[in-house]
Amino acid sequence: xxxxxxxxxxxxxxxxxxxLYGAFCAGFRGLRTVVVDALPQVGGxxxxxxxxxxxxxxxxxxxxxxxxxxxxLQAQADSFGPTYLLGRxxxxxxxxxxxxxxxxxxDGTRVDTGAVVLTAGIGTFTPRPLPAGEAFLDRGxxxxxxxxxxxxxxxxxxxxxxxxxIDWALALHPIxxxxxxxxxxxxxxxxxxxxxxxxxxxxxxxxxxxxxELSGSDRVERVRLTTKGADDEHLPxxxxxxxxxxxxxxxxxxxxGLELSGRAIHTDQRMQTNLPRVYAAGDVTEYPGKxxxxxxxxxxxxxxxxxxxxxxxxxxxxxxxHSTEAA
Numbered sequence: 001x002x003x004x005x006x007x008x009x010x011x012x013x014x015x016x017x018x019x020l021y022g023a024f025c026a027g028f029r030g031l032r033t034v035v036v037d038a039l040p041q042v043g044g045x046x047x048x049x050x051x052x053x054x055x056x057x058x059x060x061x062x063x064x065x066x067x068x069x070x071x072x073l074q075a076q077a078d079s080f081g082p083t084y085l086l087g088r089x090x091x092x093x094x095x096x097x098x099x100x101x102x103x104x105x106x107d108g109t110r111v112d113t114g115a116v117v118l119t120a121g122i123g124t125f126t127p128r129p130l131p132a133g134e135a136f137l138d139r140g141x142x143x144x145x146x147x148x149x150x151x152x153x154x155x156x157x158x159x160x161x162x163x164x165x166i167d168w169a170l171a172l173h174p175i176x177x178x179x180x181x182x183x184x185x186x187x188x189x190x191x192x193x194x195x196x197x198x199x200x201x202x203x204x205x206x207x208x209x210x211x212x213e214l215s216g217s218d219r220v221e222r223v224r225l226t227t228k229g230a231d232d233e234h235l236p237x238x239x240x241x242x243x244x245x246x247x248x249x250x251x252x253x254x255x256x257g258l259e260l261s262g263r264a265i266h267t268d269q270r271m272q273t274n275l276p277r278v279y280a281a282g283d284v285t286e287y288p289g290k291x292x293x294x295x296x297x298x299x300x301x302x303x304x305x306x307x308x309x310x311x312x313x314x315x316x317x318x319x320x321x322h323s324t325e326a327a
Contacts, residue, residue: 004108009114010117011117013119014037015037017043017297019301040086043070085105093275093278101116140216141241157182157237158181161184165181185207206235219238220237221236253265263284265286267287306320
């Protein structure tokens, strides 16, 4: 465990789209910025769960792949040189005698900061396991698809009936040897149009059945399916992707004394929480009339960052100026 100490003006906890845009807003105001995330890469839920899926609720972009959106947001933030502390959680919050937040990260790093903006999205998310296949995790079994190319030329079995399962099946079908979706029900939670598109594209479906066993020598080679009242079926499988949903929680943030409703953090119109110099934005927040869209999160984090800037320097203007006027 390290004993690194970092001093900064603003710390953003959560490196998803909202957090990345917040880093840009902070940099635009000349604030030294640290971005913390438990995941080893930026992008949050988009990068981990659906990097190839089209995002359609960002103003001015009719459709953009999640991976490309994250890359653009990071490039925008990086123009001001934020410091990324990835692969670690913010575990503890304390205050210095002069009221500055002091964060402790899971690797022992201490961050002395002027203010904190929480952009933790849905919090820490853990995939629901595929009990029959845990022994093959990272040996053919995976829960996310950060890189489609890894599955090129393989027989792919996707387990699940939600949007992620069908989106991944559609994305992998053009490059895989075969794609089969296995779902324990006949009805799908995924959007009906996506299911239809997958069927028409040639994705195979096995419904009303479950994965009973993964087998192989060094890595996954076969999947055994069970269906009530029928013989077991064996499918070839070089990759098994379990898209069974995930369990999310706020992790250590839940113990900081924040005013919460379930996993949501209450904020006021300035996006300030009940804790001094701690703000929040994006899906993690709750207030009357809240709408959980990425586009709303962008506005919320701009509000949070600019109000934090005034808290750091009461003589500063709340309005940051127009980006078109900046060099």
